[in-house]
Amino acid sequence: MALEYEHANIVLKAVQTHLTSGTVAKIAAVPRVDADGEPMVEIRVNVESDFAKLDAKELFMLAVYVRDAMIEVGDYRFPMLRILSKKDWVELQNESA
Amino acid sequence: MRALDLCQVATVLLDSSSRRPTQACLKRAISSLYYSVFHSLARSCANSFIGGMNAGSGTPAWQRTYRSLDHATAKRASQNSAVLASYSIEIRAFCLTFVRMQERRHEADYDPNSRFRKSEVLADLQQVKVAIVEFEQCTLAERRAFAAYALLKARS
Numbered sequence: 066m067a068l069e070y071e072h073a074n075i076v077l078k079a080v081q082t083h084l085t086s087g088t089v090a091k092i093a094a095v096p097r098v099d100a101d102g103e104p105m106v107e108i109r110v111n112v113e114s115d116f117a118k119l120d121a122k123e124l125f126m127l128a129v130y131v132r133d134a135m136i137e138v139g140d141y142r143f144p145m146l147r148i149l150s151k152k153d154w155v156e157l158q159n160e161s162a
Numbered sequence: 163m164r165a166l167d168l169c170q171v172a173t174v175l176l177d178s179s180s181r182r183p184t185q186a187c188l189k190r191a192i193s194s195l196y197y198s199v200f201h202s203l204a205r206s207c208a209n210s211f212i213g214g215m216n217a218g219s220g221t222p223a224w225q226r227t228y229r230s231l232d233h234a235t236a237k238r239a240s241q242n243s244a245v246l247a248s249y250s251i252e253i254r255a256f257c258l259t260f261v262r263m264q265e266r267r268h269e270a271d272y273d274p275n276s277r278f279r280k281s282e283v284l285a286d287l288q289q290v291k292v293a294i295v296e297f298e299q300c301t302l303a304e305r306r307a308f309a310a311y312a313l314l315k316a317r318s
Contacts, residue, residue: 099265099268100264100265100268100269100272101234105265116281116284116285119285119288121288121289121291121292122292122296124285124288124289124292125255125259125288125289125292125293125296126251126255128255128258128259128262129251129254129255129258132243132254132258136243141243143241143261143262143265144258145262145265146262147282147285148281148282148285149279149281149282149285150279150281152281153279153280153281153282156279157279160277
C-alpha cells in the first residue's frame with residue numbers, strides 16, 4: 066500500500082536521524098491492533114551494531130521522534146518500536162513471511 | 163521495592179543462560195520491565211500527592227494513592243498526544259515507554275504463541291531504565307500535574 070510505504074519511509078528517516086549510535090540498516094512497518102483492538106503499527110528496526118554500544122537515552126527518546134513524525138503526516142497509530150539485532154531481525158522477518 | 167529493582171530481575175532473567183535465554187525467561191523479563199515502569203509511575207503519583215520520604219510515604223493515604231493507579235486509565239492518558247504535547251519530552255518518552263511495555267506484557271503473558279528475541283528485550287531494558295531515571299528527575303510540579311492527569315477523571 067502506497068501510504069503505508071510512505072509512512073515507513075518517514076519512520077525510517079526519523080529513526081536514522083536520531084539513533085546516531087548504531088547503523089540502522091532496515092525497517093519494517095507491520096500494521097496490527099493492540100490488546101484493546103486499537104490500530105497500531107509495529108516498527109521493527111534492524112540495528113547493525115553492538116547492542117551494548119547503543120545510546121540508551123537515544124533509544125528512549127526515539128519513540129517520541131517517531132510518534133511526532135507519524136502525527137505530522139496524519140498517522141495517529143501508536144508506534145510499537147522493536148529494536149532488533151541483525152540476526153534476530155532476519156529470523157523474525159523469515160517467520161513473518 | 164524500588165522500580166529499578168524489577169529491572170534488575172529482568173537482567174538476571176536475561177543472563178540466566180550462557181546460551182539463549184528461554185522464552186519463559188524473556189517473557190518474565192518483559193513482564194518485570196512493564197511493572198517497573200508501572201510502579202515508578204504509581205510511586206511518583208503517591209509521592210507528589212501525599213509526600214515522599216519522611217513526609218507521607220507508608221501512610222494509608224500514600225498507599226491508597228499508590229494503589230489507585232489503574233493500568234487501562236494510565237495507558238489511555240499516556241497515549242493522548244494532544245494533552246501530552248504540553249509536557250516535557252522526558253514525560254512524553256516515559257508515556258510511550260509505558261504504553262509500549264504494557265502492550266508487550268499483554269503479548270508476553272497472554273499470547274502463548276508470542277515469541278521474543280534477546281536483543282529486543284535488551285533494548286527494552288535499556289530504555290526502561292532510562293525512562294525511570296529521567297522521569298524521576300522531572301520537576302515535582304510536572305510529575306504532580308501528570309499524576310493528576312493519569313489518576314483523576316476529567317468531567318466534561
